[in-house]
Amino acid sequence: MFHGSMVALITPMHEDGSPDWDSLRALVDFHVEQGSNAIIAVGTTGEASTLDEKAHCQVIQRIVEFTAGRLPVIAGTGANSTTEAIALTRCAKEVGADAALLVTPYYNKPTQEGLYLHHKAVAEAVDIPQLLYNVPGRTACDMLPETIARLSEIDNIIGVKEATGELDRVTKIRQLCGEDFLLISGDDSTTRQFLLMGGNGTISVTANVAPKQMHAMCAAALAGDAAEAERLDAPLAGLHDKLFVEANPIPVKWAVHRMGLAPTGIRLPLTWLSQELQAPVQAAMEQAGIL
Numbered sequence: 001m002f003h004g005s006m007v008a009l010i011t012p013m014h015e016d017g018s019p020d021w022d023s024l025r026a027l028v029d030f031h032v033e034q035g036s037n038a039i040i041a042v043g044t045t046g047e048a049s050t051l052d053e054k055a056h057c058q059v060i061q062r063i064v065e066f067t068a069g070r071l072p073v074i075a076g077t078g079a080n081s082t083t084e085a086i087a088l089t090r091c092a093k094e095v096g097a098d099a100a101l102l103v104t105p106y107y108n109k110p111t112q113e114g115l116y117l118h119h120k121a122v123a124e125a126v127d128i129p130q131l132l133y134n135v136p137g138r139t140a141c142d143m144l145p146e147t148i149a150r151l152s153e154i155d156n157i158i159g160v161k162e163a164t165g166e167l168d169r170v171t172k173i174r175q176l177c178g179e180d181f182l183l184i185s186g187d188d189s190t191t192r193q194f195l196l197m198g199g200n201g202t203i204s205v206t207a208n209v210a211p212k213q214m215h216a217m218c219a220a221a222l223a224g225d226a227a228e229a230e231r232l233d234a235p236l237a238g239l240h241d242k243l244f245v246e247a248n249p250i251p252v253k254w255a256v257h258r259m260g261l262a263p264t265g266i267r268l269p270l271t272w273l274s275q276e277l278q279a280p281v282q283a284a285m286e287q288a289g290i291l
Contacts, residue, residue, distance in 0.1 A: 001072050001098065002131075002159070002182055003200050004037035004222065005214040007207035008045035010253050011059055013265025017050075019059055023262050028066040030261060034211035036071065037218075039063060040203050043076035043101055044138065045249040050267035053084070057091040064096045074203075078103030078133060082118050089126040099129040101161060101203070106139035112147045123154045130156055135163035135186055145169060149176035161186040161203050162194075170197045188240040192233045195221035205248055206239045209255045210288050238284030245277045255281055259290065 009031070012023035031039060041063040042048045042056050051059065060075045067073050075092035077100040079085040089100045104110075105118055123130055132151060136142035142164070151157045159182025162169055167190055173183060185194040185202040194202070195218060207214040217232035243251045247270070254273035256262045258281075266272060273281065285291045 002038055002074065002184070004202075005035070005207050005211065005218040006038035006040060006074065006184070006201055006203050007031050007036045007211060007214075008040045008043045008203050008205055009063070010208055010249055010256055010262060011042065011046040011051070012256070012262035013047075013267065014263060015265050017265055017267045019055065019062070020263055020265065021062060024059075024062060025066045027256075027261055028063060028071075031207075031211055032067070032070045035215035036207055036211045037201065037215065038072040038074055038098075039067060040074045040076060040101060041097070043133075043203070044103070044135070045205055045208065045252060046076060047249060047267055047270065048076045048078070048103075050270060053087065053091075056088060057095065060092055060097055061095040072098040074099045074101050074131065076101045076103070076133075078105075080105040080108050082121050085118070085122050086125045089122055089128065089130070093126055093128040097128070099131060099158070100126070101131045101133050103133040103135060104139050104141050104143050106141070109141050112144060115141065115143050116147055116150055119151050119157065120154060123151075123157050127156060129158045131158060131182065131184065132160040133163070133186065134160060137163070145172045145176055148173055152177040152181045158182055159184055159200070163187050165190050167193055167197060170194055170199055174198055188243070189237075192217060192221050192229050196224070196226055196229065205243050205252050206236055208252050209239055209243070209259065209285060209290055210236055213288060235288045238287045242281045242284040245280060246273060251277070251281050254278060255285060255290075258282065258285065 077088035163186025
């Protein structure tokens, strides 16, 4: 169910920071039409860290409703508090999400044992398929392959989103966890190589802007066609880079707005993309054939 190009969807917002449901519905339809293989609701790109629990659950519920079974929905439900992660994951299950994505607890700097016990507690509390999410550049903690292997033995922990960009981890995690454990890239710039090395898919920021192109590139890589995947990935290289000129999701929200698909709302402490960085993002969109 979870493979290929899966979009880490932005949460479109009005100027006051409230979710724009009409734009959200249109974005879901856009990704169905453009070939995205799944939608990630309220992950990092969806501003999970700026939404309170009520709004977080509400956005997941609306995405499930708007998707109407046309694509799988993976709900971002991670938190740096285990009890909060359990509550958000329960909400995701109750509103009909197909799986949950749980980032490692940020700021706390837990030990490997703490990471294991945290994810074990969430998995045992909520019977829904769960993906681990390792992004030490944002969380200040790194879930090591050996800890991922321990967690892979829990039935409803089905895979990991590995966002370190360290490709040698693909082989190591695969060896430790077996062929049935899902390996999902969380780094657009290395996704092509990640898939060619045996990964199953990507949770992509670039797919917000170029969903059709990301779908085609991932399909080629999953088919083992390295040359075609490289050809399709080349025009996307600028997006993989420039969508991170400021903290995600600042650049990608600007890009989706530039495409006419979302208003300019973003929640503090995130801010609108700096004026001097808008031209490089636009140039990357032009290189990819978006504008």
